[in-house]
Amino acid sequence: MARRPVNPPATGWSLTIPPKIWDRLSDHVLGSAARGAVLLAGLADGPRGPRLLARELILADEGRDYIPGEFGHRALAPTFVRDAVIRARDEGLAYIAAHAHLGLDHVGFSEIDLASHERGYPSLSQISGQVVGALVITDHAAAGDLWLPDGRREELAETIIPTGNLLRLRSQPAEEGRPDSLHDRQARLLGDLGQETLRRLRVAVVGLGGVGSILVEELARLGVGELVLIDDETVEETNLPRLVASGREDIGRLKTEVAARNARRANPDVRLIEIARRVERPESLEELVRCDWIFLAADGDAARHWVNGTVQQYLVPATQVGVKVPLTPQGDVGQIHTATRLVLPGSGCLWCSRLIDPTRLAVDMHPAGERDAAQYVPGVPAPSVITLNTLAAGEAVNHFVFAVVGLHDEENDHASVIHRPRTRQRDLQEPRQDPTCRWCTSTGRLGLGRKGSTPF
Amino acid sequence: METPIDTTAKTDAHQHVSVTVKVNNQDVTLPDREVTGLEIKQAAISQGLPIDVGFQLSVKRSHGRYEVVDDDELIRVHTHQEFLAVPPDDNS
Numbered sequence: 166m167a168r169r170p171v172n173p174p175a176t177g178w179s180l181t182i183p184p185k186i187w188d189r190l191s192d193h194v195l196g197s198a199a200r201g202a203v204l205l206a207g208l209a210d211g212p213r214g215p216r217l218l219a220r221e222l223i224l225a226d227e228g229r230d231y232i233p234g235e236f237g238h239r240a241l242a243p244t245f246v247r248d249a250v251i252r253a254r255d256e257g258l259a260y261i262a263a264h265a266h267l268g269l270d271h272v273g274f275s276e277i278d279l280a281s282h283e284r285g286y287p288s289l290s291q292i293s294g295q296v297v298g299a300l301v302i303t304d305h306a307a308a309g310d311l312w313l314p315d316g317r318r319e320e321l322a323e324t325i326i327p328t329g330n331l332l333r334l335r336s337q338p339a340e341e342g343r344p345d346s347l348h349d350r351q352a353r354l355l356g357d358l359g360q361e362t363l364r365r366l367r368v369a370v371v372g373l374g375g376v377g378s379i380l381v382e383e384l385a386r387l388g389v390g391e392l393v394l395i396d397d398e399t400v401e402e403t404n405l406p407r408l409v410a411s412g413r414e415d416i417g418r419l420k421t422e423v424a425a426r427n428a429r430r431a432n433p434d435v436r437l438i439e440i441a442r443r444v445e446r447p448e449s450l451e452e453l454v455r456c457d458w459i460f461l462a463a464d465g466d467a468a469r470h471w472v473n474g475t476v477q478q479y480l481v482p483a484t485q486v487g488v489k490v491p492l493t494p495q496g497d498v499g500q501i502h503t504a505t506r507l508v509l510p511g512s513g514c515l516w517c518s519r520l521i522d523p524t525r526l527a528v529d530m531h532p533a534g535e536r537d538a539a540q541y542v543p544g545v546p547a548p549s550v551i552t553l554n555t556l557a558a559g560e561a562v563n564h565f566v567f568a569v570v571g572l573h574d575e576e577n578d579h580a581s582v583i584h585r586p587r588t589r590q591r592d593l594q595e596p597r598q599d600p601t602c603r604w605c606t607s608t609g610r611l612g613l614g615r616k617g618s619t620p621f
Numbered sequence: 622m623e624t625p626i627d628t629t630a631k632t633d634a635h636q637h638v639s640v641t642v643k644v645n646n647q648d649v650t651l652p653d654r655e656v657t658g659l660e661i662k663q664a665a666i667s668q669g670l671p672i673d674v675g676f677q678l679s680v681k682r683s684h685g686r687y688e689v690v691d692d693d694e695l696i697r698v699h700t701h702q703e704f705l706a707v708p709p710d711d712n713s
Contacts, residue, residue, distance in 0.1 A: 201712060235675070237711035243677035245705045247687060264712040275713035287671035287710035291645040291703055520688070 169305045169330070170270055170338035171358040171571050174365040174457065178311055179321030180206065180261065180300065181480040182219040183511030183611065184328035184579070194265040195304060199226040201241045203249040203411060206259040207614030208296065209479050212455050214389070215312075217259050217296065218480045220612030223249050229527050232382050237263075237277040250289050250297070255321040257616050259296035260289060265303065271337045272306040274299070279297065279310070286312040300324065307334035315523065325483040327509055329570040333362075349459040359570030366569065369456040371444050371472060372463025373420040374487050375407035375549050379558035380460050381424045382409045385431035385568060392428055393438040393452045406550045411599040413483045413602055445471045446531070458565060459483035461508075462558075465520050467529040473508060473515040482568075484561045485520075490548040492619040498557040500588070503557035506581040509599070510612070513579075513596030514605035533543045556584055625685050629678045644670060649704075658690035662706055676706040 182190065182204070193200050207218040225231040225241055234240035237602075241262055242260035253260035262403045266272050274282070282299055290312050291299040300321070309321025326332040339344055352360040368389050370380050373396040376379035384392060400408060400415045400423060408415075410427040420437040428435050440449045445467055451474050452460060461483055469485065471588050476483045485506040491499030508515060515521050567573045580593035604611035610617050622666075637691050641650045644665040658678045665672055679687035680696065681703040690696055 201710070232709070234711040235709060237713045240709035240711040243707050243709045244689065246710050247677065247679055247705055250680065251687070251705070262710045266713075277713035279710070281711035284673065285676075287711060288645050288706060288708070291671070292707070294646070326624075386656055390713060494671065 169332060169334075169571055171356055171362060172323065172333040172335050172339045172343065173362040174333065175335060175339075176213045177320035178215050178217065178309070178319050179211060179213070179323045179325055180204075180217040180321055181325045181327065181510075181612075183480060183513050184326060184509060185330055186219050186222050187326045187328065187332075189222055189224070190263060191265075191304070192303070194263055194302065198227060199239075199265050200227055201231045201262065201264045203241070203245075203552065204261040204263060204300070205249075205253055205256065205379035205615050206257075206296075207478075207612045208259060209614035210455055212457060213365075215488055216480075216614070217321075218262065218612035218614045219261070220258065221243055221607040223252075229304075232524075233381075234277075237281060240281075246285075246289070250293050252294055253297070254293040257295060259298070260293055260300050261296075261300050261309070263300040263302065266301055268303045268306065270303075270305045272301055272303045272308050272477040273336055274301055274308060274310055282310055284330060290314055302334070305334065306336060313505070321439060327480065329568065329573045329576045331482065332571075332576075337405070341521065346389070355566065355570045359572075362569050363388045363566070364390045366457045367391040367393065367455065368565075369395060369453050369459045370424070371395045371453070371459060371461050372469055373406065373424040374398070375551060375559050376488065377420075377460070377462035378407070378409040378411070378424060378427070379551075379555055380462055380486070381428050381561060383522075383558065383562045384460075385435050387429040387562070388432060389435070391436040391438070393440065393456055394421045394424045394428075394439045395442070395449050395453070396424070397441055397443045397548070399557065404547070406535040407549055407554060430508070444468050447560065454479040454481065455595055456481055459484040460565075462487075465529050467525040469515050469521045470526055473521065473604060474610065476508045476510055477514055477604040478613050480612055480614075482510065483508040484565060485515065486557045487562045488549065488553045488557055490550075490553070492548055494542075498587075500584055501553065501608045503560070503584040503586070504581060505557055507579055507592075507596070509566065509579055509596070511607075513598035516565060516604055517599045517602050518597050523573055553586065554600060556586065562585070638684060640698050640700055640702075642698055642700070642704060644704045644706055648685070651698060654699075655695055657692065658694050659692035659698065661690070661698075662692075665706065669707070672706045673708075676708050677706045679707075680711075681705075 203223045204219045205221045209216045232242050262429035300309045307324035311319045324334040342361035419441045423440045425437045488503045583592045648666045678690045
């Protein structure tokens, strides 16, 4: 199959579709028997405009729900439209009718399509009180026509599918990007449009210690345009061997300040948001939900829980990066492993993978003094070595770069990577999903956006 | 209370009383308690709703479900009764 065009992030309304929902939608409407469907979607503010977040797919059954059209070739039957728009109204979600056209990199609505929208969507908008509209897709392109409750009409700037390669579908491919002499060598691999993609992205790093400081260094040098830096801790002497670009004069300074200074040194044009708070604080979450990607490099179950919630409720992909060095009280070293876990909306989550412990989460949510008291046993610092952190961070950023510029061979490979450096093994681990998960399924918070509560 | 669809013809003794119902969440005043599906849509159009007579009309029943009302179907309406009028969504 031809490689999809690389489209840098566009400004305006976007629609994000979780990979599993996209697979079902494209199978249904792009298959040999072209059919129709409706997406129900939450709403959120995004880094470049309002975001529609596909939460559920309603497939139109051929013959009953998708019938010969009165004006067009085929039509969603009025009873199907009615029932779907009632659900949109009752659940406070956008109604997006979807169908496919032939073609590859270009797609648009026909006059018949647009006439149908003009005939019907003002009434559907009155019924639901929510955004209503239509999506037309090919394998490589998507166009959308949105009717807002206040009477305005907007085109969809892009449709995003955060799968193995993060797809950004437009009605036509983006024009060639501007050559960037600073990044000439890496743009020879990533392409000018790939480099432009990085420049327009807003990426969060949660936890700015040993792993997080490497992530910031690499993301800034790659040319990521905006970084959201979240950590409430200050630098200690024992951090220095692992904290990139830190010095003794930094002891006692906020890790966000040190990371920001380093990011600016790496890329003077980078835009920085420094949040010296824990991730569950409202000011942290407000920034987190408006990112394109999140790197989770913080210890603790609270950080995992809040980032996991953001991924699922706001459809923001994330990579969790960690290093585990097991050590017995006698000093014996166990199987060291590093993990880079891809956390994608609707494809299994950290709760489903048993990576959040409810008891430890409860303890982690208490104020610092109470957290320490609840541990009972005095804490012993875990071993930490910069080379192990580098292994995990490099894997995570490589995956991210390849994903956003479309360089992964396998689009549907969502596996995590586990390195075991003592035995020199590198294994892939598939995500796991509980069918009734309250976070990553349509029966839970998936795609609810601002309609769901925040904090979660 | 369920409102039965009355398919009998209007009688001379019938009293004409206007009734205000909801069509697509908007108030629509009907000229009579007994109207056809087509008359409901025509009244809604004349009162500015963005629909046309080709739309499919449904009435909300007491159990919360909607039933289609045909153009020639006579229905006895009551104040605040809720209707939806939607078109098919034509694709090229």
